[in-house]
Amino acid sequence: MTxxxxxxxxxxxxxxxxxATEPPEHRGLSRxxxxxxxxxxxxxxxxxxxxTHSRFHELGxxxxxxxxxxxxxxxxxxxxxxxxxxxxxxxxxHVASPLEDGSWVIELRTAPDGALPVLTARPGEVIALAxxxxxxxxxxxxxxxxxxxxxxxxxxRAEVTSDQPFSDYLLRHGRPISYGYxxxxxxxxxxxxxxxxxxxxxxxxxxxxxxTTELVxxxxxxxxxxxxxxxxxxxxxxxxxxxxxxxxxxxxAATARVVNASRVNGGRVVxxxxxxxxxxxxxxxxxxxxxxxxxxxxxxxSPEHPARAVTGLxxxxxxxDASHLLLVESxxxxxxxxxxxxxxxxxxxxxxEFGDSCLLxxxxx
Numbered sequence: 001m002t003x004x005x006x007x008x009x010x011x012x013x014x015x016x017x018x019x020a021t022e023p024p025e026h027r028g029l030s031r032x033x034x035x036x037x038x039x040x041x042x043x044x045x046x047x048x049x050x051x052t053h054s055r056f057h058e059l060g061x062x063x064x065x066x067x068x069x070x071x072x073x074x075x076x077x078x079x080x081x082x083x084x085x086x087x088x089x090x091x092x093x094h095v096a097s098p099l100e101d102g103s104w105v106i107e108l109r110t111a112p113d114g115a116l117p118v119l120t121a122r123p124g125e126v127i128a129l130a131x132x133x134x135x136x137x138x139x140x141x142x143x144x145x146x147x148x149x150x151x152x153x154x155x156x157r158a159e160v161t162s163d164q165p166f167s168d169y170l171l172r173h174g175r176p177i178s179y180g181y182x183x184x185x186x187x188x189x190x191x192x193x194x195x196x197x198x199x200x201x202x203x204x205x206x207x208x209x210x211x212t213t214e215l216v217x218x219x220x221x222x223x224x225x226x227x228x229x230x231x232x233x234x235x236x237x238x239x240x241x242x243x244x245x246x247x248x249x250x251x252x253a254a255t256a257r258v259v260n261a262s263r264v265n266g267g268r269v270v271x272x273x274x275x276x277x278x279x280x281x282x283x284x285x286x287x288x289x290x291x292x293x294x295x296x297x298x299x300x301x302s303p304e305h306p307a308r309a310v311t312g313l314x315x316x317x318x319x320x321d322a323s324h325l326l327l328v329e330s331x332x333x334x335x336x337x338x339x340x341x342x343x344x345x346x347x348x349x350x351x352x353e354f355g356d357s358c359l360l361x362x363x364x365x
Contacts, residue, residue: 006302008325009334012341018348020355021183023190024210032057032212035349035356039332039340049339053347056210056357057218059314065223066267067312068258072205072275073228075196077167078174078188079203079235080114083127083135091118093127093135094177095170096155096202096234096245104166105141105245106158107235115180119152130173133162142246155235155245167199177203177235181352191353200232200248206353207273207315225262227255231279231297243323244278246298251283256290259309263288268361270312274324277301277310277331284309301327313360317344317351332360 020027024034034056042050054062063069079095090111097105108118108127127135140153160166176191193208194216216226231249259269259280271277281301283293288308300323301307307330318324329337340358349356 006304006326008321008323008329008337010320010325010329010337010341012320012345014320015345015348015351018345018351018355019181020350020352021181023186023354025190026186030057030212032059032210032215034210035347036062036210036359037340037344037347037349037356038062038359038361039336039343040359040361041333041336049336051339051343053343057212057215059215059359060219060222060224062359062361063219063222063224063268063270066225066262066265067270068225068227068262068267069219069270069272069314070227070229070255070259070276070280070310071195071208071211071272072193072279073195073197073230074201074205074232074275075199076176076188076191076201076204077199078170078176080175080177081129081170081173082111083108083129085118085121085127086125091127093129094202094235095166095174097200097232097248098167099157103138103157103159104135105155105234106135107155113180114178117154119154121153121156127158129169131163131169133160133166133169133173135160182354195228198230198232200230203233203236204353205231205233205273205275207275207357209353210357211272225258225267227258228252229255229276229279231275233275243300246296247275247278248295249279249282249297250294251279251290251292253292256283256292259290263309268312269310270314270359270361271310271331272314274313274315274327277307277313277327280309281305281307301330303330306330311362313358315358315360316353316355317341317349317358319351328360332362336360336362 038052092114094107135158141155191204234245282297
């Protein structure tokens with residue numbers, strides 16, 4: 001399946017002036033003080049959709065005892081470093097993930113702020129990094145041109161030569177991946193969620209960022225349960241129409257059991273982010289029943305492969321034409337997704353990893 005086969009039906013004008021350019025703590029808010037748009041399916045006589053404007057720390061008001069929140073325990077790495085391409089011109093290198101053969105998936109972006117992808121690189125080109133480390137481009141990843149526009153290759157499989165493990169090199173020389181819309185550089189701690197345990201995500205699983213230990217305690221006291229998965233994210237800077245890249249994931253046996261039990265007992269399965277949704281649906285059978293699973297997933301949730309286990313979604317706001325909108329529509333329904341985005345634009349919610357949140361609750365399955 002190619003992303004050209006399906007496109008999101010949700011349409012809105014991208015609000016350039018509504019980008020969150022810094023973490024909420026630097027805007028005078030707590031992590032759980034960001035805005036929360038709740039969009040829930042309602043009976044037809046009530047218009048079919050119920051919209052509520054809230055704050056994230058009030059999440060418990062919008063869920064019910066017996067609901068299950070599934071979170072991602074992946075920890076963000078310092079995946080951005082400066083480099084010099086052949087010919088002496090500077091680039092920003094984004095590290096997406098390690099591969100089983102010891103090579104790495106990387107993306108080259110324009111210096112100094114990584115605003116645009118570099119699409120002119122060629123196989124065999126060497127990127128010089130600090131401390132004598134070198135990344136040699138082997139082939140486009142995943143084995144084909146990674147830019148659907150045909151203008152060049154965005155992602156590469158690269159061989160890294162260093163006097164230390166590359167993961168250790170990144171700890172010493174790297175910084176969190178960021179893009180040109182941010183005002184400044186922020187420490188790695190600002191890119192971690194309270195659930196972060198296992199290093200491996202190139203970019204923060206940002207849907208979980210607004211949670212705090214106090215909020216988790218409040219939710220548990222209301223009879224709302226939590227369960228973990230791990231999915232290590234790649235880089236999120238896909239072009240329009242480009243599918244998500246393959247990602248490593250694990251759904252533990254205990255999580256599969258509690259998700260299945262929640263569904264049997266009528267509780268909602270609320271995924272915290274597209275990463276959790278992708279992991280759970282990669283472990284789900286045609287009837288939505290989960291089994292333990294781990295490995296690499298290439299699943300793209302779409303009309304061809306709709307969400308079967310997940311019935312609710314906590315997520316940030318995605319750009320127009322992003323492949324993640326197909327996932328949002330699959331969980332929430334196209335009508336609910338469209339009305340949620342219309343309301344977010346009208347009420348001037350903030351986009352991107354440090355922005356506001358949505359809770360989307362489709363029909364119970």
